[in-house]
Amino acid sequence: MARERRGTPGTSTAVAPEGHLASGWLAGATDDELAATFRSVSTLPLDTFMNAGGHLVDLPTRTIFNDEYWKGWLPRGLALRDIFTRLSTGYAKRFWKQGNRYLGETLYLDGRIKVKHSLEEFTLDRATNDLDPGTYILLRYTDPVFEHLFYDVMKAPTDGVIVYGGYSGRFPDGRRGFTGVLMRRYSFGELGLRDHEELFKAGPRPRGEALHGVWRLDAIATSNHAVHVGTVTIAEADGQTQVHCEPVATPDVVVPSFLVEHFTTNSAARLLRELRVVDDETIVGTWHTEVSPLYARFVSASPGLFHRDREKGSRRYTLRHVLTKEVVPEGLKRR
Numbered sequence: 001m002a003r004e005r006r007g008t009p010g011t012s013t014a015v016a017p018e019g020h021l022a023s024g025w026l027a028g029a030t031d032d033e034l035a036a037t038f039r040s041v042s043t044l045p046l047d048t049f050m051n052a053g054g055h056l057v058d059l060p061t062r063t064i065f066n067d068e069y070w071k072g073w074l075p076r077g078l079a080l081r082d083i084f085t086r087l088s089t090g091y092a093k094r095f096w097k098q099g100n101r102y103l104g105e106t107l108y109l110d111g112r113i114k115v116k117h118s119l120e121e122f123t124l125d126r127a128t129n130d131l132d133p134g135t136y137i138l139l140r141y142t143d144p145v146f147e148h149l150f151y152d153v154m155k156a157p158t159d160g161v162i163v164y165g166g167y168s169g170r171f172p173d174g175r176r177g178f179t180g181v182l183m184r185r186y187s188f189g190e191l192g193l194r195d196h197e198e199l200f201k202a203g204p205r206p207r208g209e210a211l212h213g214v215w216r217l218d219a220i221a222t223s224n225h226a227v228h229v230g231t232v233t234i235a236e237a238d239g240q241t242q243v244h245c246e247p248v249a250t251p252d253v254v255v256p257s258f259l260v261e262h263f264t265t266n267s268a269a270r271l272l273r274e275l276r277v278v279d280d281e282t283i284v285g286t287w288h289t290e291v292s293p294l295y296a297r298f299v300s301a302s303p304g305l306f307h308r309d310r311e312k313g314s315r316r317y318t319l320r321h322v323l324t325k326e327v328v329p330e331g332l333k334r335r
Contacts, residue, residue: 021161023186027225031075034163034179039132041157046102046121046137048159049095051184055198059279062188064195069094069107070162070182071192071224078178090192090224093182095119104139116142128172130165138171139164150174160185188282188322192224193307196320199284203276206283208241211268211275215283215323217245219259219305226322227252229305232263241268253304259319262287275323283323290315 020026020037029037056065069092095104095117104117123135131153139152151171154164162182167174183190191199211234218226230247245263247255265271275285291306306317 021157023161023183023190026161026163026181026183027073027186027190028076029181030077031179034075034181035165038155038163038165038179041155041163043135043137043155043157044159046119047097048156049102049119049137049154049162050097051094055194057195057198057202062279062282063185064188064191065160065185066192066194067184068194070184071186071190072106073181073183073225075178075180090222092224093117115146118142129174130176131172140171158185188278188324189226191220191226191322193220193320196220196284196286196322199278199282200276200286200320203278203284205272206275206277208268208272210277211241211272211283212236214326216326217263218322218324220320220322221253222304222307227305229255229321230260230263231326232323234268240266242266243268243271255305256291258289258291259305262289281325285321285323287319287321288316289319291317 020029020033020040026034026037051069052067054065054067056067057063058065072091072093090108092107093104094107095102097103102119104119106115106117107113108115118140120138120140121135122138124131124133126133137154137156139154141147141150148170149168151167151174152164153167154162156162160183163179164182165176165179167176169175213234215232215234216228217230217232219229221227228248229251230245233244233246235242243263243265245260247260263271271285274287275283277283289306306319309316309318
């Protein structure tokens, strides 16, 4: 049976396959892989889940600690339908303590939609439903429309990672729908809009020669995740810095032709103005543009690459992108 222990300190440590708590692996894991990780780890106490605010960048380790909220990832390959369609536009969770109560909220659509929660720790003496004996964190949905319809069961193997199962029905007899992951500590490969903004504000403009090379081009989509959109080659030719973009063959979102054209030019001066250097391997950029009404309607109806300015009546959209330097084999360099 279940014994509830609200806010009880603990000393659990994680036991997981090597590398299975790395942010890059978690962000790209399938539902089965995340479910296996969930079963293999134990949880830190509930107090560890609370957000204290703050945003830190560790350049030597290329790591971000964003304690404003826990950024959410759905498992790779999950069929999106119904409620999952909303999740695909990006979500995050934030937790805090109020008196003796542990509370939280899930944030959708840049925080414009908020779903309220309560949290509590519980321990199972024997297997219950699909849960093994052990200690877990229960997240309840407290808005009347969702109460008793959904709940999450969570574990935090580290202070930067939460792995959880999403259930429909009443606790503890609900049906598991998927296994997701929340992170507040992750690498540059998992950065989102807030992280991009901080890196852009802190970075200097690049010098022309610093751009030379082959770069992976990612864009921060409206899902708040970086998606691969192409490869950019920058080289000196005829006394000018020339830029060429090769779009990815099978993108996760629609890549409009004008984006490829923007990153293909005989003069890099325009591009230099929108870029900021993070380190030798990473450059972030912000591109403001007006897009066609047709593409604007598409962006508003589905996850996309361009974020609309919030000023009423504005037709301006912004692309926030990341250039990551790729290692080119010596044989290709000489060709």
